[in-house]
Amino acid sequence: MIQFLSGISVTCFVTSYLVALVLELTRTWFEIPVRRIVILGFTVVGLVLQLAYLILRAQPDGTTEAGLMATWYDWSLLLSWGLAACYLFFLLRRPETTVGSFLLPPVLALIALAIYVQDSPPFSREEATGIWRNVHAMAMLLGSLAVLLGFLAGVMYLVQSSRLKQKRAGRGRVRLPNLEGLQHLNRRCLYFSTIALACGLFSGVLMNLNRWGSVGWTERGVIFSGILLLWLVAATLFEIFYRPSRRGRKVAYLTFASFVFLVLAFAAVLTSPHGRGLPDEAPSSADTSISLNWKGTR
Structure with a gap:
């Protein structure tokens, strides 16, 4: 092959x-x-x-x-x-x-x-590590921001939908965007977060290959980030191919689930060596057991 x-x-x-x-x-x-x-x-x-x-x-x-x-x-x-x-x-x-x-x-x-x-x-490998680290950080930041924004848009959608049912929309001091605008924002956040987090994980793999010659696939942060990306890809494909999901509250619920996965991924990253910024000498022994090894001197 x-x-x-x-x-x-x-x-x-x-x-x-x-x-x-x-x-x-x-x-x-x-x-x-x-x-x-x-x-x-x-x-x-x-x-x-x-x-x-x-x-x-x-x-x-x-x-x-x-x-x-x-x-x-x-x-x-x-x-x-x-x-x-x-x-x-x-x-x-x-x-x-x-x-x-x-x-x-x-x-x-x-x-x-x-x-x-x-x-x-x-x-050089040192320059490449720095470049891919910056790409990784920026992509993960923008992807996480898109998930958070999509979650907030979903909350506003549900609130505005409830107000419309109760015929209270437009009354009082609370004025929210219309449902169509919130739905479009939800959808765009879903697409953007999927692309950004995919770029973040890809650049993270290249960063570690340049730094250590290996990738710690068994780290909690890596595993949960991968799960988050898989969910976002599945949710995006569901939204694209299943037309009823583009109407009503379905997109809002998808972004709610994405936010839950994001929180779990952040918790996993912050409680793992990846999130605590351990020294760069080498990955842990658990990681190297299934890593891509760089042959030759380091």
């Missing part, structure tokens, strides 16, 4: 994106019955191949002191993958739109930029 994946090249996912772009651009010229399915298929294939390519590039081999995923080539490919993932989201959310005509050309342009800067010198 690894040998098969090692054969993936930039050409593979570029071709997938190009086919999807051509199909998007020819929407107004002629009609193909299965066009949307084909576009979706090539987009997913391109994303999977590009992700596999990036993961293989992030595998430590101990032959260099350069940082993992710490070149302008890697950053350009990561940015292009993120933009392609956004296109997939819009494709699933609004399949009738033609946003691919606007999103896919920048994706291909970023890949071309990556090829252009491929020979740029990489950051």
Whole structure:
């Protein structure tokens, strides 16, 4: 399997994106019955191949002191993958739109930029650790903020819904946004928190690989953060594909559950070595038992 994946090249996912772009651009010229399915298929294939390519590039081999995923080539490919993932989201959310005509050309342009800067010198492991630590901290902060904001929007939604049923909305000094606006805010917070926390966990893995050459998968903080992300992904997919969840109180309840998972994750992080900022010499023995080891000297 690894040998098969090692054969993936930039050409593979570029071709997938190009086919999807051509199909998007020819929407107004002629009609193909299965066009949307084909576009979706090539987009997913391109994303999977590009992700596999990036993961293989992030595998430590101990032959260099350069940082993992710490070149302008890697950053350009990561940015292009993120933009392609956004296109997939819009494709699933609004399949009738033609946003691919606007999103896919920048994706291909970023890949071309990556090829252009491929020979740029990489950051050292120390520099890479600092970069990914900053990305990790900012992404987790923004993701947690989005979960909290979604929770508060859900509370306001339920309060405003109750006031409307009792015909008290707009009376007195308490004036809340309308239900439609609160529902949209809830939904946006759910989407944003999922993306931000995914970026936070991904950057955290790369930070630890650059720092120690391993990831403490068994730490409470890591486990509960992973559970929080899995819940957010499931809630987001549920909201996208199950249309009744977009109306009424269902989105508010989803953000309530997300807030509960966030509190549990924070409690786990703050009571683990990860949250207490232990020295960076090496991960605990429990962590190294199932970690990705960096071969070679440290």
